Amino acid sequence: MLRGFNTAASGMIANQRMQETLSNNIANSDTPGYKADQGTMRAFPELLLQQMGGETIPTSNGGLTLPTQKELGSLNTGVYMQEAVPDFSQGDLRETGNTTDLALLNGNLPDDEGFLFFNVQNADGDVRQTRNGNFTVDGEGFLTTNQGYYVLDNDGGPIQTDGMEFIVQENGTLEIGDQNVQLGLTYSSNAADMVKEGDDLYTSGDEADPVENARDVDGVNFEVRQRHVEGSNVDPSRTMTEMMNTYRTFEMNQRALKAYDQSMQKTVNDVGKLG
Incomplete structure (x- = not known):
């Protein structure tokens, strides 16, 4: 019982x-x-x-009882x-019209479980990944997430936009004045290894299989769309x-x-x- x-x-x-x-x-x-x-x-x-039981075997001395075991099954x-x-499936895109909003679209990927992420810097200064491209610009002109985390470039540094006006090409290059800055993008060959940390951030859960720079992985294709955000992939119904x-x-x-x-x-x- x-x-x-x-x-x-x-x-x-x-x-x-x-x-x-x-x-x-x-x-x-x-x-x-x-x-x-x-x-x-x-x-x-x-x-x-x-x-557990026993079986009696007749002998000249009156009998010998031997222990027996019978398997009944599992419980x-x-x-x-x-x-x-x-x-990790692609969410629907929604046009917002905001210059700072970016949507990352997965193209052809070399791994069935592979996935792409934006690179950001958390409060402790560590590099983390996110799919939330609802970015903004802080008071110092840096591109940040809604939580105030720096969005990183391809070299791992924060992106100075000098304001709200900039152009993002489909290959993830930001045109800021007369400068071109590549957006930092990460590729994980097995997205199931990514661990949620809160604030829409992910980290690689397996140090033996770390994430890679998406631009350095053969066969990785992607597209960045400005003035769009990727929606949640939750099906409410x-x-x-x-x-x-x-x-x-x-x-x-x-x-x-x-x-x-x-x-x-x-x-x-x-x-x-x-x-």
Whole structure:
């Protein structure tokens, strides 16, 4: 009975975490460049059940009993949400008319799981990646994200625009006055290794397979569109349906947990009366 109690409880916790993931997706459905998280469920390690017994063999001394084992099968003891994996698919483009808004379009990539990112500098001065091209210009004339992080050029330095007026070519080159500055772009051969850090930032989760300069990787094609932003790839209708299904599953585990609780309460009371 306690095993069933724990199994139902683990189902409730797993579905609660899945619901939190889906709610976060809905909340960011209008965030430029946001990539929806997909929760993955996994069963706890299975228990192998065996029947322990004995077999008596006739002997001259009256018989010999030998221990025997019979495999009955496996038993799952619960489920948990293993991880939330971002869905790295291209979002729809939306024209804004703002000079500082940039959208990054993936072209032909050499890897099926490959993906492209803008390079930015976080609050600690470390290089991070983002798909949110809803940029702006700060009071000192530097191109930044909405959180105030510097957008980096191909050499890893902040981009000085000297104001709002500049032109961005499709190859990611900024025409600022009489200067041309290449936008810093990163390529990850396996986007599933990228880890979300918050504020629409990503970092490479595997130091053995670091991200690369997109301009140095053979076969990588891309396009940068000015006055556009890439929208979120969250499908609100599908996400709402998944939220309802998750909630129903949560309720089913809740009813099972309540039934186990009532059974345990009745057992305890009855055992107390017999005593």
